[in-house]
Amino acid sequence: MEVSLTKNRINPVAQWTRNDVSVWLSAIRLKSYAESFRAANICGRSLIMLTEEDLRCLGVDSLGDRKALVWEIDRLKLWTGFVWRGEIKVDSIVTSAELLLSLEPDRMYAMCSVHNAPVSGIDLPPERLKLQVKWTFLQKVPDAQMAKEHFSTIAEYSPQQCRSIIRLPCQIEDVGVEIVTPSDDADM
Numbered sequence: 001m002e003v004s005l006t007k008n009r010i011n012p013v014a015q016w017t018r019n020d021v022s023v024w025l026s027a028i029r030l031k032s033y034a035e036s037f038r039a040a041n042i043c044g045r046s047l048i049m050l051t052e053e054d055l056r057c058l059g060v061d062s063l064g065d066r067k068a069l070v071w072e073i074d075r076l077k078l079w080t081g082f083v084w085r086g087e088i089k090v091d092s093i094v095t096s097a098e099l100l101l102s103l104e105p106d107r108m109y110a111m112c113s114v115h116n117a118p119v120s121g122i123d124l125p126p127e128r129l130k131l132q133v134k135w136t137f138l139q140k141v142p143d144a145q146m147a148k149e150h151f152s153t154i155a156e157y158s159p160q161q162c163r164s165i166i167r168l169p170c171q172i173e174d175v176g177v178e179i180v181t182p183s184d185d186a187d188m
Helices: 018-027 031-039 052-057 063-078
Strands: 002-009 080-090 093-103 109-118 131-140 147-157 163-167 174-179
Touching: 002 174, 018 031, 018 093, 018 109, 052 063, 080 174, 093 131, 093 174, 109 131, 109 147, 147 163
Parallel strands: none
Antiparallel strands: 002 080, 080 093, 093 109, 109 163, 131 147, 131 174
């Protein structure tokens, strides 16, 4: 398996692209609105200015969804996140991967969302789209020059389970990621 991912800090939200907004909508389980946000050219800068009336114009007819979106948008003002994008090669098939990690405003838990799909249009069995991701969380230590590793955890993601929430024992300064599978053991 070959992995090539690039990490970007996606803060401030005002610098998000339309694609970043779509990934965020997926992460908060409101992916059904991604297409209307894309069609209206909603990027991060415009996202943080949306009102309930704007959301209604974008086709968010459900009062519950509008309220949830307004709440989530307000929280983005204190949000820090990271996105990794790149390609993974398994069995000569290249898949694109996008990993999003959101550190909530209190930095005490992380919401992780992982999406990957074949680039070449070849259908892969669902078990070959499974990824194990090692998340490494770093805590800034007072009087230290650099953040130090606090803990790591491994989570498995698949097309059916592409999201996880990780409770953190302390406030986090930075995060690292490593894809540890899909493994060749799946063929055995």
